[in-house]
Amino acid sequence: MNGVAFGVFIFLFLLVTVLGFAAARWRRAKDLNSLDEWGLGGRGFGTFIAWFLIGGDIYTAYTFIAVPATLYAGSAVGFFAVPYTIVVYPIIFLFLPRLWSVSHRHGYVTPADFVEGRYESRPLATAVALTGILATMPYIALQLVGMQVVLQVMGIGSDSDSWYVKDLPLFIAFAVLAAYTYSSGLRAPALIAFVKDTLIYLVIIVAVIYIPHQIGGWGHIFDTVEQSFSDFNTQNADAIAAGQASPKATMPSDLLHHAYWTLALGSALALFMYPHSVTGVLSTRSRSVIRRNASLLPAYSFLLGLLALLGFVAVAAGVKVTNPQQSVPQLFEDQFPAWFAGVAYAAIVIGALVPAAIMSIAAANLWTRNIYRAFINRAPTHEQEARQSKVVSLLVKFGALVFVLALSKDFAINLQLLGGVWILQTLPAIVGGLYTRWFHRWALFAGWAAGMAWGTWLAYGVKSPTQDHFGGPLVNLPWSDTTKVYIAVLAFALNVIVVLVLTPILRAAGVATGADQTRPSDYTADAGDVDVQPELDPEGATR
């Protein structure tokens, strides 16, 4: 363990922790024991902060640890994160302004609220809410793994055989995160997001300019990586032929083209179904702000791509780690002066802590609003609601911990991709509902159930060299032994087919379609129009 790096890390970490707890006191309007205050930071966050929160969502352990790890390990499809973050913005441009409009006219705070208002279907709304909570857990798990590998590279923890000692850094990270969210709610991560983003941009700019220059330039890096991967494939030819090892490559072969684009498209469609990203988008001031942001945010994708390539830089720099996720922190340790390595570690850990806190709060709000209030206590007091959300935010993090401990931690990106399989199944009800009321509510429910069941079953059956189940995001296309695709897109296709087949049948059979709260003009309403609420009140409207 390097004393200087550790000292700088601890200093920055304590700084934001103090800031976080102080945030609970700062600009406190009323008491923290209401959902409004705890879960939405008292609201009043404008466009600028919303932009920061949405942009900051992209720079998490996903970008710093999970994506570069796949490139370091020679997974040919790892760079899919770049087309994913290109495709996502035109998609946002098209459908999210409509969700903003209808939500602000009817006071919908979650996608489940919208689904209930549109289809008058509590089962469908509950399915959407539960899926949001479930899918958030592996995404948080990815953040925990990200924190863990940084702590390991710093030399905190040990190689002990006891699983408890070995996972100690993970438990420490978990405890800090839990304490933090429980006491301060959303206002702490919102305030810390500024410090986090400043640190992260500093580290990114330095890392993508300074390190490749140190190592001999990008041309040299790509040549070295090609050589290293082809050496690996030659030396392990027998194991690869026997299926015990995967061949390494820098770009997808013909057989992996479908895997590459389905991973990109599936992830892009999934991103804005997650509860935490919907909250961020709905908190913008007007619908046109969403479109403006959609044209500004691709700037982030450029840095994401360069960060992904740090996986190759690590190979070229001769970084040797058994866990590929340690490659980027190890690269920082090898290449940066100790004090800046400390800054970089702090940036990654805080960059994982903040989104993990935001995600668990969004999932907890979903519980309190769409399940607790719908089924358990129809007229809760503010204190009861805040207590529900606080406790559930803890449970969601325990769920995340279960994902970390039960599934392989070698490629945390698989955790996030598993979440994508689930959350994508809510898309037909939500996005479909933004455009048409033709889909029958029970057809949507059946499609969701079929997609969830088949997607989970397929994911369960994926073996990897390290585990028998949930080993990866790809399966063979039905009736093909060679063409792999992302499970989420397959399950989504089944979901849509079920919806399209059952809707005319249910309509012909005269099964009630439910009342629709919304009118066509609700979907184009903007700030300043009649009945458009400038800020969403989580306790009003649909209560």
Add this chain to the structure above:
Amino acid sequence: MSSSTRWTIVVVLLLPAIVLPLLVGIYARSEPDLWGFPFFFWFQFLLIPVAALLTTAAYQLTKSDPRPPENENDPVETLR
């Protein structure tokens, strides 16, 4: 410019930003390289500003779209 023309242009602008990055077959190769970057990588980096420009152009078009809607039953109304 009529509203339907405007929204048709918006879709035409956004379509390549969604479709091009997904056509892996057109860019999954090494040559020609640029500043040491294989084609596969620099082409995808190039797509980022291209997509940003297309989305910005689409935003400028929608910003000047007259509101309120002229006709709620107009099919382009579902894009707004």
